[in-house]
Amino acid sequence: MSETMREPIIIVGGGPVGATLALLLAQKGIATTVLEARKKAAAYTESRALALSFGSRKILEKLGVWTALAPHVTAINTIHVSQKGSLGRSILRAQDFNLAALGYVVSYGALSAALDEVLANTTIVNFVFEASAEAITYHPTHATVTYRQHQFSQSLNSALVVLADGGRGLDEIAGMVKETKDYGHDALISKVSAELPHNHIAYERFTAHGPMALLPNGARDFSLVWTGKKAYVNNLLNLSDEAFLALFHAEFGDRVGRFLTVAKRMTFPLKLSQLKTTDTPHLVVIGNAAQTMHPVAGQGFNVGLRDAESLANCIASSAPERLGDEKMLADYRVSRQTDTKNGLLFTDFLVNIFSNDIVGVSGLRSIGLGVFDMVKPIKAHLVSKMSFGK
Ligand SMILES: Cc1cc2nc3c(=O)[nH]c(=O)nc-3n(C[C@H](O)[C@H](O)[C@H](O)COP(=O)(O)OP(=O)(O)OC[C@H]3O[C@@H](n4cnc5c(N)ncnc54)[C@H](O)[C@@H]3O)c2cc1C
Known part of the structure; x- marks a missing residue:
């Protein structure tokens, strides 16, 4: 047949x-x-927003979907990983790994x-x-x-x-x-704009409440994923736009200046x-x-x-x-x-190592990020995971 x-x-x-x-x-x-x-x-x-790896781009290219999608994707050239309350941070750059991009963001x-x-x-x-x-x-x-x-x-x-x-x-x-493992956390997703351009940098930030990600999406906007305990996220949902943006600025820091606007906020439960x-x-x-x-x-x-x-x-x-x-x-x-x-x-692993607010772990984590920034094989592993999923 x-x-x-x-x-x-x-x-x-x-x-x-x-x-x-x-x-x-x-x-x-x-x-x-x-x-x-x-x-x-x-x-x-x-x-x-969906984060597409370089490997996913290749699948979509093979199908002819990438041609239609290309005008709507935003390349991630740098990933900036940091932790609130610690000096440790790590930066992954596409050029250091001979890649055109570390990934792409698309709605x-x-x-x-x-x-x-x-x-x-x-x-x-x-x-x-x-x-x-x-x-x-x-x-x-x-x-x-x-x-x-x-x-x-x-x-x-x-x-x-x-x-x-x-x-x-x-x-x-x-x-x-x-x-199923229920994290007991929710994710809040929305789009925000900021004073400074994104320069194709994606930010992953670990806070005592949970991780947040700010992904470049479009010419100037960012897609936001902000996670935390259900009650915490519920409170974020109910804040006025002004109060929400001020609190987000306080948690995220000053890397892209003040946040100016936020679109409709939505939440969903997080589980593995x-x-x-x-x-x-x-x-x-x-x-x-x-x-x-x-x-x-x-x-x-x-x-x-x-x-x-x-x-x-x-x-x-x-x-x-x-x-x-x-x-x-x-x-x-x-x-x-x-x-x-x-x-x-x-x-x-990422959720647990960076997100548990256990006394003493925070210090370890900041050392962890510093070490992580120096050791090229660890970075290469992370990049290959994020870019190709292998
Ligand atoms: C609210 C929400 C927010 C998310 N945010 C993010 C994010 O910010 N970043 C990220 O990377 N990932 C995010 N995700 C995960 C991401 O959306 C998924 O990884 C991705 O959509 C998976 O694609 P899928 O085709 O498997 O499932 P889906 O995208 O869920 O598609 C399933 C499809 O099946 C259809 N369907 C459902 N039931 C039936 C039925 N009985 N009969 C026929 N059709 C049916 C639905 O209409 C839908 O079109 C989010 C998921 C949710 C639910």
């Missing part, structure tokens, strides 16, 4: 990870049906629009908007997805169903167990979670649905894109009659084990 003779693979969730998988498979001549709950263009106004909306533009010209992807999956069941030879579109319930079968729903419906599916058991024949889970990370190191989305790339390769090298069988799914899981585990450990 030729590749295009396979029945379409079903992807539940056409967010950035699901959409990228559909395009990667299309490049290999493999047809998919993507079920996406939202309306077309509904995500284009979503301003949450979720711009990425969605660029993916949709390429998808619209890809005939073997059947992208169905306003189709909300309600149940997935397994059978010896296939899985069945039941979904609702315009009040009508319909079902589709496939030897392989890929769940890329961002982690919304997992609890309902038999055989799925997630291991990973799929534990996947005894689910003909069903595979990728992206945020498979693992969720603290946004401090900008790893989560990039790990999700590498899930898509790896799965596309496993599907392409599988014989049609083996699609979705135990061996194929086990091969995929093995291919992702190390990268996912490292991403989770690295993120958790």
